[in-house]
Amino acid sequence: xxxxxxxxxxAHALSxxxxxxxxxxxxxxxxxxxxVTIDDICxxxxxxxxxxxxxxxxxxxxIMEGFMASDEYYRTDALKEIAxxxxxxxxxxxxxxxxxxxxxxxxxxxxxxxxxxxxxxRKKTSYINSEKRSLYKVGEALVAEAQKAGELxxxxxxxxITNLIVRSLRGLVxxxxxxxxxxxxxEAGEDILKVFIVGLSAPR
Numbered sequence: 765x766x767x768x769x770x771x772x773x774x775a776h777a778l779s780x781x782x783x784x785x786x787x788x789x790x791x792x793x794x795x796x797x798x799x800v801t802i803d804d805i806c807x808x809x810x811x812x813x814x815x816x817x818x819x820x821x822x823x824x825x826x827i828m829e830g831f832m833a834s835d836e837y838y839r840t841d842a843l844k845e846i847a848x849x850x851x852x853x854x855x856x857x858x859x860x861x862x863x864x865x866x867x868x869x870x871x872x873x874x875x876x877x878x879x880x881x882x883x884x885x886r887k888k889t890s891y892i893n894s895e896k897r898s899l900y901k902v903g904e905a906l907v908a909e910a911q912k913a914g915e916l917x918x919x920x921x922x923x924x925i926t927n928l929i930v931r932s933l934r935g936l937v938x939x940x941x942x943x944x945x946x947x948x949x950x951e952a953g954e955d956i957l958k959v960f961i962v963g964l965s966a967p968r
Contacts, residue, residue, distance in 0.1 A: 797877035
């Protein structure tokens with residue numbers, strides 16, 4: 765059954781929403797997340813504040829929407845890229861490399877904005893820390909496969925191992941976001957993954 769055609773009104777709304785997102789990201793990158801106001805975004809676009817709120821509830825929502833799009837990549841394209849690797853451990857390592865590559869491409873300014881948004885004092889929940897994310901689910905599935913294949917230790921659950929990896933890499937990303945940090949995120953991640961794989965390998 766053919767998909768219904770998008771109406772001009774919906775297409776315009778999606779286009780406007782994308783323009784708001786792109787404008788906001790450009791301003792965040794140039795000025796820093798905390799120095800950009802919704803008024804700044806609206807003025808840059810020639811958009812009323814009321815119109816802005818028709819598309820986004822806050823600056824935080826703009827940032828997190830882009831970040832959430834990464835999860836779509838993790839469960840689709842990233843899995844396709846590692847599918848040809850025979851070893852489950854190789855797939856796990858390659859997957860986490862792709863995660864760091866994606867974060868590197870997202871850029872330090874936007875990742876700083878993500879952390880700034882998520883550590884807000886009024887926050888009751890955190891999206892980046894949610895185990896419902898594809899980042900966790902895909903990672904845990906790969907860990908479980910590696911355990912099943914006898915490649916990773918089984919005295920820790922797949923969930924425990926996944927959390928160890930994710931938390932370590934998140935700490936690395938946080939360090940990478942700190943002012944004055946100059947190390948290569950992907951290279952540093954490679955070092956951590958090597959240590960993890962040795963420590964998590966099943967005894968021979």
